[in-house]
Amino acid sequence: MTSRAGERGKPVAGLPSRPPVPYRLKRIFREPTRRQPRFPPNRSLWVTKSALAETPLNAKAEASVPAASDRRHALAAMFRVVRGETERRAAPLTPEDQVVQSMPDASPAKWHRAHTTWFFEQFVLVPHLEDYRVFHPDYAYLFNSYYVSAGPRHARAARGLLTRPGAAEVTAYRRHVDAAVERLLATADEALLERLAPLMEVGFNHEQQHQELMLTDILHAFGQNPIPPAYDPAWAPPRTTASAGFATLAEGIHTVGHAGAGFHYDNETPAHRALVGPVRIARALVTNAEWLDFMADGGYATPTLWLMDGFARASDEGWEAPGHWRKVDGEWRIMTLGGLQPVDPAAPVCHVSYYEADAFARWRGAHLPTEMEWEVAARAGLIDDAFGIVWQWTRSAYAPYPGYRAAPGALGEYNGKFMVNQYVLRGASLATPEGHSRTTYRNFFYPHHRWQFSGLRLASYDD
Numbered sequence: 529m530t531s532r533a534g535e536r537g538k539p540v541a542g543l544p545s546r547p548p549v550p551y552r553l554k555r556i557f558r559e560p561t562r563r564q565p566r567f568p569p570n571r572s573l574w575v576t577k578s579a580l581a582e583t584p585l586n587a588k589a590e591a592s593v594p595a596a597s598d599r600r601h602a603l604a605a606m607f608r609v610v611r612g613e614t615e616r617r618a619a620p621l622t623p624e625d626q627v628v629q630s631m632p633d634a635s636p637a638k639w640h641r642a643h644t645t646w647f648f649e650q651f652v653l654v655p656h657l658e659d660y661r662v663f664h665p666d667y668a669y670l671f672n673s674y675y676v677s678a679g680p681r682h683a684r685a686a687r688g689l690l691t692r693p694g695a696a697e698v699t700a701y702r703r704h705v706d707a708a709v710e711r712l713l714a715t716a717d718e719a720l721l722e723r724l725a726p727l728m729e730v731g732f733n734h735e736q737q738h739q740e741l742m743l744t745d746i747l748h749a750f751g752q753n754p755i756p757p758a759y760d761p762a763w764a765p766p767r768t769t770a771s772a773g774f775a776t777l778a779e780g781i782h783t784v785g786h787a788g789a790g791f792h793y794d795n796e797t798p799a800h801r802a803l804v805g806p807v808r809i810a811r812a813l814v815t816n817a818e819w820l821d822f823m824a825d826g827g828y829a830t831p832t833l834w835l836m837d838g839f840a841r842a843s844d845e846g847w848e849a850p851g852h853w854r855k856v857d858g859e860w861r862i863m864t865l866g867g868l869q870p871v872d873p874a875a876p877v878c879h880v881s882y883y884e885a886d887a888f889a890r891w892r893g894a895h896l897p898t899e900m901e902w903e904v905a906a907r908a909g910l911i912d913d914a915f916g917i918v919w920q921w922t923r924s925a926y927a928p929y930p931g932y933r934a935a936p937g938a939l940g941e942y943n944g945k946f947m948v949n950q951y952v953l954r955g956a957s958l959a960t961p962e963g964h965s966r967t968t969y970r971n972f973f974y975p976h977h978r979w980q981f982s983g984l985r986l987a988s989y990d991d
């Protein structure tokens with residue numbers, strides 16, 4: 529393994545060498561973990577509704593195991609869909625747009641495109657494609673995000689300082705890795721395809737997460753521009769036709785978390801039983817009109833509505849409206865993917881932090897739902913606009929489910945090590961790729977974060 533890794537470390541882009549990419553392959557991909565995939569075995573494709581989506585990737589039952597060619601084609605087809613969507617989202621951006629890092633939490637678009645490529649190179653190609661040569665030996669250092677097990681990495685907050693490699697070189701990197709993955713899939717035998725399937729599926733989902741971040745991050749960058757650009761001039765705010773009022777969840781014991789077929793992250797497991805309700809949960813998302821009322825009533829200036837940390841953050845940063853709102857000639861406007869637009873009173877409020885959502889709920893004499901209440905209500909079809917507009921803050925801390933244990937190895941770093949000091953958001957936003965949402969999905973951010981497409985719905989424990 530060591531000698532092959534060294535050989536793979538030869539650069540093809542011609543810059544001086546440094547230690548090769550596969551720093552600890554034996555540890556990351558040791559044999560026992562091949563027999564026991566780190567994430568629950570995949571069951572079916574989940575992104576598109578194509579005919580390929582009906583083909584299980586690594587079903588265990590003998591009768592349902594697809595021919596190797598079916599699995600091969602399904603993986604290759606999904607790989608092209610996911611990789612193509614990233615480039616489609618990047619297409620409106622100039623090379624200059626792709627360099628900017630507007631704050632430490634955001635990353636340059638170019639970095640997202642390269643990091644998702646590194647993920648396939650590091651976890652799929654290097655351990656499994658015998659004659660693979662890494663595109664560049666320094667890219668593992670530049671484009672590893674937080675995988676300590678995968679080796680040292682460039683400082684997150686300094687990603688925007690990387691003018692080189694340029695966007696065109698990142699495109700070449702993507703093509704190099706795309707071609708190698710296609711070659712790997714075309715030549716792998718059935719046993720290797722079975723090992724590759726769960727890794728590929730994590731790679732697909734990982735890249736989809738970065739597709740959303742690419743939009744939230746470029747929106748934040750564009751929002752710093754006094755002459756705010758439009759990512760998509762034809763973009764319009766999502767409208768809602770949600771029902772008014774609250775749905776009632778009677779007290780009951782429900783199974784929550786992911787069980788059964790379909791891709792899911794480890795943080796959605798183990799499925800377990802939880803006591804939920806009685807509670808009433810709003811069918812609709814909170815709108816801009818309601819938020820304007822909160823602002824007009826002094827919501828941002830009333831400390832008794834706020835958690836202490838939240839009020840301190842709001843004061844320190846001068847919050848008087850949601851993120852991306854600007855006052856122009858006395859009127860509030862919102863920086864959107866379509867540029868600076870008037871506030872649409874009917875649209876759900878967006879770019880609010882947990883602190884703001886919590887204060888708003890208190891102002892209304894209500895609460896944020898717990899993530900269990902949200903999941904049970906969503907599964908029962910009791911709430912509208914659960915997916916596709918804004919992620920919805922819950923009052924649940926991001927913590928492991930009972931019995932959760934992060935998998936060993938580098939991919940075990942994906943979720944588990946972040947289970948402290950953050951809050952869970954449920955649903956999906958307008959930027960979430962199609963097929964990347966489900967009732968058990970647990971998104972998580974720090975309570976002051978508000979550059980995501982994040983909103984809220986209310987819950988009440990009053991009759």
Ligand SMILES: [Fe+2]
Binds near residue numbers: 643673734738
């Ligand atoms: Fe990542």
